[in-house]
Amino acid sequence: MKSKQTPSRKRPSVAEALAQEIFSGEYQPGDFVPREIDLCARFALNRSAVRSDLRQLVDAGIIERISGHGSKVREYPEWNILDAQVTEWMTRYAAPNPGVQREILAFRLDVEPYVAMTAAKHATARDLVAIEEAFNGMGSDLDDPTVNRDGRLHSDYDIAFHVAIFKATHNIVWSQLSHILRPSILLLIETSNVSASDPAESLERHRLLMESIRARRPRDAFRASQAVLAGTASALGLEIPDTPLGHSAELLSET
């Protein structure tokens, strides 16, 4: 009885620990993670449990199992970055290579204005509630930039705001794609600390976006979303040059 204090405790997650080590770069593409037996010893688990967790990493596209040889970390482009579990690990342990993060940001700059446009056409009252709650959470901690009164981080509300807009499209593809926003938004906040540099201005941009969706004005929502993205991107020092659709504002501005 002395070995374990609470015997009915959740078992340690091998996938979680391995993911942290892989995402932090301890194991790089081409490397082999420890073999099953060693993982069993390290986490005091059985091979079945270890193999179950390794299966999760396989489904995420992170490792590749070679019978009789070992488990190899796959190349970054082969990771399923559309998998919700993978994006969650990216938010928690940062992306292993900055190139992936840049491409995700480029994707955001491409699509978010159009997502906002679609949301402005399809948003229901319930969607507006979710958007507004997230917005209020963003504005309620201007003094304390770290933790809100609810214990939620400012970045959580920021993410919730953008995710709510994706879900407001009422399209399953856009809704599930919203997972990919998390690592990108977190990176922007941690790197540039937008809210600390000029929180009021950023908040005002978000408010305009929210109001455009509420008023069902798709084109205004398009432009407002571009303004939000431009604000955060410029705070990062990015030029938005690599984003082919980023400057499609010229197409809209002529209407």
Place this chain on the structure above:
Amino acid sequence: MKSKQTPSRKRPSVAEALAQEIFSGEYQPGDFVPREIDLCARFALNRSAVRSDLRQLVDAGIIERISGHGSKVREYPEWNILDAQVTEWMTRYAAPNPGVQREILAFRLDVEPYVAMTAAKHATARDLVAIEEAFNGMGSDLDDPTVNRDGRLHSDYDIAFHVAIFKATHNIVWSQLSHILRPSILLLIETSNVSASDPAESLERHRLLMESIRARRPRDAFRASQAVLAGTASALGLEIPDTPLGHSAELLSET
């Protein structure tokens, strides 16, 4: 020796069989699939192997395991339709409910013109080779609409054409999203048989799209892609009414 002809045969995939039954509607959301023991008996496998395959369905978001109760089929919106394995099952066994297919099509109508636009800016020579090979495959079987000389289906070339354009964006998110095209394209072909109705016209639209990308004319590529989509959609009898960005052609036509 009589029990198994080739002892090194691949074991039957429980995930594959269960996926077929679930996608065909034999098990619907809320239903419980057979318990592990029964699956072991049915496929002559061990619980470890069965549990490994069930884990795959869990990672795909298709089933939910309830300790001590059973494995329940989850609601359709909870399925990870961005997972490559899920989209493959959708192409093979058709989507369980038509709503999902419609929303995927709506997503395509939204983004494909912009993907073509981006591809026109970033495509390399190697990308053009892939696009052209797929195009040639599409045109080489106008007489026999079923199987090509290589044994590949017409739909395979059609899918390869659109996937190649997604990959030509050189963005990892767009590249991995290309998986979602497969069920949608296959549905369009099977339902309306576009190539049989007017193959030459459809092929000509694809050729224009390819040429626009080759010539690095993003706006032409945008319009050409819209034409391709409009052609296939109209052949289906769809009105493209539910696609908020579909008629953003008006934005481009004014430039």
Place this chain on the structure above:
DNA sequence: CTTGTCGAAATGTTCGACATATGCCAGCGT
């Protein structure tokens, strides 16, 4: 009618053993 307890049923975990695939290298033949 509510509540507490027991028990059946299914999933979760553990252990030990064997089967199979992969890579390396020594031994053999040419």
Place this chain on the structure above:
DNA sequence: ACGCTGGCATATGTCGAACATTTCGACAAG
């Protein structure tokens, strides 16, 4: 000396049985 072949070591894949934990329902006491 070179190349092929065979076996050996290693690590993953599969198997079988047992025990632990969770869930739900039945039943009886309050």
